[in-house]
Amino acid sequence: MAVMTQTQAKRFLEMEDRMIDILNFLRDKGIMDAQTHRKILLGGYFRLVEYLQGKKILTGKQADESLTGGFDVLIKHLAA
Amino acid sequence: MYGWAGKRLRVNLTTGEITSEPLSYEYRRKWIGGRGFNSEVIYREVPPGLDPYDPEARVCFGVGPVSGSAAPSTGRVTVTCKSPLTGGHGDGNMGGHWGAELKYAGWDQIILQGRSPKPVYLWIDDDQVEIRDAGHLWGKFPREADQMIKEELGDEDIHTVLIGPAGENMVRFACTFNDVWRAAGRTGTGGVIGSKNLKAIAVRGSGTVKVADPKKLMDVCDRLRQAFKTDVMKQGLFDFGSLCLINVANRDGWFPWKNFQEGAHPKADNMSGETHSKTVLKHREGCYACPVCCGRFTQIKDGKWAGEEFGGPEYEHAVPTGPRVGILEDANDIWHNARLTNDYGMDGIECGGTIAAAMEWYEKGLITTKETGGIELEWGNEEVVDKLIPMIARREGFGDILADGADRAADKLGLGDKGHYYSITTRGMTLPGDDPRGLGFGYGLSFAVGTRGGCDHLRSLCCLELSGALYPGLNTKLLGDERANRPVTKVGKPYMVYYEENQKTTTDCLNVCCFTTHWCYAVLTPDQVEYLNAVTGLDFSEEEYQEIGERIYNLERAYWNLHLSGAREDVVPERFLKEPMPQGVEYQTNVGAVFPLTDLLQKYYEYRDWDPKTGFPSEQKLKDLGLDYVARDLAPLRAKYLSDAEKKKKKYYV
Numbered sequence: 001m002a003v004m005t006q007t008q009a010k011r012f013l014e015m016e017d018r019m020i021d022i023l024n025f026l027r028d029k030g031i032m033d034a035q036t037h038r039k040i041l042l043g044g045y046f047r048l049v050e051y052l053q054g055k056k057i058l059t060g061k062q063a064d065e066s067l068t069g070g071f072d073v074l075i076k077h078l079a080a
Numbered sequence: 081m082y083g084w085a086g087k088r089l090r091v092n093l094t095t096g097e098i099t100s101e102p103l104s105y106e107y108r109r110k111w112i113g114g115r116g117f118n119s120e121v122i123y124r125e126v127p128p129g130l131d132p133y134d135p136e137a138r139v140c141f142g143v144g145p146v147s148g149s150a151a152p153s154t155g156r157v158t159v160t161c162k163s164p165l166t167g168g169h170g171d172g173n174m175g176g177h178w179g180a181e182l183k184y185a186g187w188d189q190i191i192l193q194g195r196s197p198k199p200v201y202l203w204i205d206d207d208q209v210e211i212r213d214a215g216h217l218w219g220k221f222p223r224e225a226d227q228m229i230k231e232e233l234g235d236e237d238i239h240t241v242l243i244g245p246a247g248e249n250m251v252r253f254a255c256t257f258n259d260v261w262r263a264a265g266r267t268g269t270g271g272v273i274g275s276k277n278l279k280a281i282a283v284r285g286s287g288t289v290k291v292a293d294p295k296k297l298m299d300v301c302d303r304l305r306q307a308f309k310t311d312v313m314k315q316g317l318f319d320f321g322s323l324c325l326i327n328v329a330n331r332d333g334w335f336p337w338k339n340f341q342e343g344a345h346p347k348a349d350n351m352s353g354e355t356h357s358k359t360v361l362k363h364r365e366g367c368y369a370c371p372v373c374c375g376r377f378t379q380i381k382d383g384k385w386a387g388e389e390f391g392g393p394e395y396e397h398a399v400p401t402g403p404r405v406g407i408l409e410d411a412n413d414i415w416h417n418a419r420l421t422n423d424y425g426m427d428g429i430e431c432g433g434t435i436a437a438a439m440e441w442y443e444k445g446l447i448t449t450k451e452t453g454g455i456e457l458e459w460g461n462e463e464v465v466d467k468l469i470p471m472i473a474r475r476e477g478f479g480d481i482l483a484d485g486a487d488r489a490a491d492k493l494g495l496g497d498k499g500h501y502y503s504i505t506t507r508g509m510t511l512p513g514d515d516p517r518g519l520g521f522g523y524g525l526s527f528a529v530g531t532r533g534g535c536d537h538l539r540s541l542c543c544l545e546l547s548g549a550l551y552p553g554l555n556t557k558l559l560g561d562e563r564a565n566r567p568v569t570k571v572g573k574p575y576m577v578y579y580e581e582n583q584k585t586t587t588d589c590l591n592v593c594c595f596t597t598h599w600c601y602a603v604l605t606p607d608q609v610e611y612l613n614a615v616t617g618l619d620f621s622e623e624e625y626q627e628i629g630e631r632i633y634n635l636e637r638a639y640w641n642l643h644l645s646g647a648r649e650d651v652v653p654e655r656f657l658k659e660p661m662p663q664g665v666e667y668q669t670n671v672g673a674v675f676p677l678t679d680l681l682q683k684y685y686e687y688r689d690w691d692p693k694t695g696f697p698s699e700q701k702l703k704d705l706g707l708d709y710v711a712r713d714l715a716p717l718r719a720k721y722l723s724d725a726e727k728k729k730k731k732y733y734v
Binding site: 017046 | 557559561572574579687
């Protein structure tokens with residue numbers, strides 16, 4: 001499910017450190033609350049992928065690809 | 081109650097009063113143990129204005145709920161005080177077996193306060209605690225005093241914590257040992273113990289650790305031990321100790337040649353783990369319940385120092401009084417110097433770092449033989465180093481100036497900012513032998529913001545960029561970007577530092593060795609939570625566990641803020657920012673690198689929710705972490721930190 005524009009995705013892809021910016025973006029879009037934001041920040045990237053799959057924003061296949069490919073793949077899925 | 085002993089021991093060495101204090105469920109749940117208990121006590125009981133050597137200052141020894149259990153490497157101890165070196169939060173962490181023994185004696189923590197009128201040692205035999213005369217132990221090396229105590233008490237199985245002559249003489253970087261060779265090396269805990277006229281703490285415990293779910297614990301431990309069998313980092317540490325890093329450091333350009341003037345040297349292999357194991361390794365020594373066994377025992381076989389023996393060295397102990405001071409030709413000189421700093425009871429990093437700074441002051445003409453008392457401080461001069469180490473420990477002559485650490489020595493000698501440039505310190509503490517221009521930008525960032533000053537390998541460093549590359553996919557799993565395992569890149573580093581600091585802080589609350597988790601990545605956070613719950617019978621979640629790390633890290637940061645140390649002090653030595661890395665060997669990977677600290681700091685503050693102007697944790701962050709009282713303490717200091725008067729002050733230490 002697309003939750004960001006291609007322009008937004010391009011901006012995220014160019015960043016050197018993305019975790020907090022992407023979490024802030026998803027929180028501001030209402031995709032996660034502050035508590036989830038905090039939980040994922042403490043737990044690591046794989047917790048973000050798990051959450052997005054649980055929310056059906058990522059399919060199982062997309063989640064698997066995002067777990068092995070990292071943010072580069074995840075951001076593309078979020079913008080697709 | 082499972083896991084914890086449920087009580088702490090308080091000893092007032094002025095009055096001789098010995099008390100037992102219960103540790104409530106809420107307290108244990110909030111701080112877990114070890115570093116958490118200790119940092120909480122130091123924040124609450126040692127106010128900013130108090131001199132670290134004042135009798136009212138505290139020094140704490142803490143172990144965790146899994147200490148002494150079957151979980152991997154659970155024998156460590158955290159020692160915490162207000163640092164006499166930096167003036168801020170100070171702690172060290174040591175392996176060995178003493179931590180497990182303290183637990184078997186029925187204690188989670190010891191708080192020492194006051195000052196004995198004469199040298200004493202503490203004898204803890206389960207609930208029986210006695211203050212005994214130590215006049216005959218004063219001046220002895222730890223290995224001598226350890227044996228004398230065991231003979232005196234008639235029990236070879238006693239475990240001891242000890243200080244050496246440097247601690248007795250309140251050298252500001254004296255360290256604390258247990259089992260003779262295991263050191264809580266950094267920040268000068270040994271000097272604070274010495275200031276209390278305490279030589280040792282001997283412990284014998286006849287109890288055990290009560291485990292809530294023994295089967296579950298053994299299942300987890302079996303699984304983790306299997307994982308260790310094939311762990312690549314574990315194998316390197318077992319084979320060569322942490323000296324396995326020497327050739328890696330040389331290749332990647334973080335080998336601290338001559339006070340970090342260069343990052344590689346053609347003869348680095350002279351002191352590598354591979355060479356050490358072929359030439360002087362007598363045997364390996366493991367700490368309590370350790371599946372890694374990185375400990376070395378060295379016996380010098382030939383040359384001037386033939387016959388000398390000692391426990392160690394490891395990478396961080398060997399390089400400061402070796403390549404950092406220009407000694408590399410004969411590795412036996414390096415092993416000898418490491419033995420000396422051990423025997424005299426000093427942090428090898430600070431000792432070597434301070435001598436290296438003095439050598440560079442001498443080289444640059446900032447000091448002459450007039451200041452050094454005739455000592456010609458030339459790079460690579462073993463005779464000078466061999467002479468200076470005991471002089472520092474005894475506070476004799478020029479050694480007395482160096483005994484206060486590089487930054488204070490620069491001030492005593494009136495060297496100004498130029499002198500401090502070569503001190504290679506952060507918050508008053510010399511950096512370990514890891515050049516951020518080569519080891520990595522994450523490491524550099526963690527030096528700048530470390531809550532005990534420029535810290536080292538077993539506390540808050542981000543090993544995801546050191547050993548992370550040995551675990552394909554790990555950086556992607558945790559940080560979302562595999563490129564983060566490259567040292568000389570900014571990619572993913574602020575998040576890496578935030579993540580690893582929280583993780584390692586909680587590991588220090590369990591008092592588990594960082595070499596067995598997030599160094600070797602055979603054990604990850606979910607595994608730790610699993611065995612913590614199996615031992616305690618509680619239901620810690622991963623989130624709660626990580627949040628405890630964040631709470632403690634913020635508390636320690638706030639302790640610095642109480643001393644008006646914040647964003648302006650989040651620095652690394654200017655050499656790393658200004659001097660491009662020169663080429664030392666042909667195959668070096670980081671030629672030309674400089675460390676871009678400023679680019680990383682602002683993002684790091686964002687992760688931490690620290691005010692970028694002050695570097696203080698936000699009021700909301702402190703409240704979210706259950707630190708309302710800390711938020712109240714810091715409230716009046718935020719504006720003060722930004723005042724013109726404060727801005728003008730250069731605080732190399734507080």
